[in-house]
Amino acid sequence: MSNGALDRTTFEAIEAYVLDRMSAAERAGFEQRLASDPALRAELDLEREHILAVELGGLQRTLQAIGEVELRNGGGPAWGGLLKYAAGIALLIGAALWWMLRPPANERLFAEHFAVDPGLPVAMSVTDDPVFADAMVSFKEGHYAEARSRWTSLLKERPGSDTLQYYVAAALMAEGDLPGAIPLLEPLAASPASPFLHKARWYLFLAYLRTGETDKAAALPVEEDPLRGDQARAIKQQLKAR
Amino acid sequence: MPTPAHSRPLADDRLIGLLRNDPASIRALYTAHFGTVRRFVLANSGTGDDARDVFQEAITVLWLRARDGTLSTGTDPGALLFSIARNKWLDTVRSAAHRHMNVVHDQRMHAAAVEPDDGVEDRLARLRSIYERLDDKCRTVLDRFYFQRKDLSTIAHELGVEEESIRTIKYRCMMKLRAHRNAIGGEDHEQA
Numbered sequence: 001m002s003n004g005a006l007d008r009t010t011f012e013a014i015e016a017y018v019l020d021r022m023s024a025a026e027r028a029g030f031e032q033r034l035a036s037d038p039a040l041r042a043e044l045d046l047e048r049e050h051i052l053a054v055e056l057g058g059l060q061r062t063l064q065a066i067g068e069v070e071l072r073n074g075g076g077p078a079w080g081g082l083l084k085y086a087a088g089i090a091l092l093i094g095a096a097l098w099w100m101l102r103p104p105a106n107e108r109l110f111a112e113h114f115a116v117d118p119g120l121p122v123a124m125s126v127t128d129d130p131v132f133a134d135a136m137v138s139f140k141e142g143h144y145a146e147a148r149s150r151w152t153s154l155l156k157e158r159p160g161s162d163t164l165q166y167y168v169a170a171a172l173m174a175e176g177d178l179p180g181a182i183p184l185l186e187p188l189a190a191s192p193a194s195p196f197l198h199k200a201r202w203y204l205f206l207a208y209l210r211t212g213e214t215d216k217a218a219a220l221p222v223e224e225d226p227l228r229g230d231q232a233r234a235i236k237q238q239l240k241a242r
Numbered sequence: 243m244p245t246p247a248h249s250r251p252l253a254d255d256r257l258i259g260l261l262r263n264d265p266a267s268i269r270a271l272y273t274a275h276f277g278t279v280r281r282f283v284l285a286n287s288g289t290g291d292d293a294r295d296v297f298q299e300a301i302t303v304l305w306l307r308a309r310d311g312t313l314s315t316g317t318d319p320g321a322l323l324f325s326i327a328r329n330k331w332l333d334t335v336r337s338a339a340h341r342h343m344n345v346v347h348d349q350r351m352h353a354a355a356v357e358p359d360d361g362v363e364d365r366l367a368r369l370r371s372i373y374e375r376l377d378d379k380c381r382t383v384l385d386r387f388y389f390q391r392k393d394l395s396t397i398a399h400e401l402g403v404e405e406e407s408i409r410t411i412k413y414r415c416m417m418k419l420r421a422h423r424n425a426i427g428g429e430d431h432e433q434a
Binding site: 006008011046047049050052053054056057058059060061063064066070071107110111116142144145172174175177178179180210 | 268302324
């Protein structure tokens with residue numbers, strides 16, 4: 001990157017590239033220039049960073065404005081709004097009732113009962129598997145993507161490891177990728193010999209619940225879990241009561 | 243769309259809208275998921291303001307991860323927002339509770355803490371420090387152009403000036419940021 005001035009034409013060309021406002025031909029030509037011009041690549045990185053910074057400022061302003069409205073409304077609609085939209089209330093109530101009884105109810109149950117797996121104890125000075133242990137430390141620190149990445153690499157080397165399979169799934173759950181965790185948990189939840197049987201069933205149960213697969217959740221024998229059986233029974237009763 | 247860095251397509255419309263800075267999508271994410279986070283924070287010694295702060299930070303992290311293309315394809319934004327906000331609040335609670343304790347730092351734990359995946363918060367801090375260098379006039383113009391994606395003629399009409407003036411202000415503001423970066427780079431070079 002040059003310490004001298006950047007001419008407006010080059011600046012606007014970079015801007016158009018970052019904002020995806022170039023034609024296909026212009027883009028191809030610009031990418032050719034980029035490939036042979038390291039200074040231009042440095043300018044591109046810098047401008048992209050500055051635009052991102054401006055957008056972040058806008059996002060924060062937007063969030064603050066929404067937060068203030070939420071605060072004023074106490075989480076609900078304003079009275080003026082209620083009067084204004086009175087004609088549509090009957091229709092909205094019907095939709096809201098359906099909405100509250102379906103996915104949001106599952107979402108609430110998930111939020112009430114889901115807690116990230118606490119992980120395994122790691123003796124930092126005494127371990128025969130330092131990569132696994134390092135990943136476990138990352139997991140416990142809340143760096144789930146990093147832990148998942150390391151465990152996934154190990155799982156490719158040891159595809160039969162139910163420990164790795166379980167913790168990759170636990171990291172995905174913690175990241176919010178429930179559809180990704182489900183196929184890893186399903187075989188563990190169907191393996192009575194696995195030491196992860198009950199934990200896998202429990203998290204699979206919650207994942208099914210959150211993703212709207214309520215029938216599959218209801219069919220899992222989570223009540224047999226010696227630790228979470230009562231909790232699971234209570235959730236199933238709530239599901240039946242709907 | 244700016245910063246086309248995301249390599250994996252996102253399935254959720256609200257995430258796609260968030261990537262485009264679409265206010266309706268941001269509001270939809272907020273209203274759909276803030277309540278869950280608020281209940282959690284209130285149930286764990288926090289206030290409504292605490293809940294708002296951790297939730298807004300969680301949306302910001304989600305936005306940056308979406309921009310960087312580091313989200314899994316099937317990411318459920320609600321579950322991820324809850325997870326991020328929950329961890330942030332638990333970190334706050336723990337740090338407050340253990341402020342006066344001596345913490346023994348293990349070398350491996352320190353190494354893990356500086357892995358690239360830890361970069362989101364540092365990156366946000368760096369981006370915020372860039373934004374703070376802009377004066378109000380620059381923010382007004384740049385925000386409308388880059389964040390709200392308005393064209394120059396619309397901005398010119400809104401602010402009652404010529405389109406060419408907006409174009410010039412935009413260029414000058416961005417060059418101020420660039421000059422500041424060059425100055426920092428120069429200082430670093432001299433110190434080295």
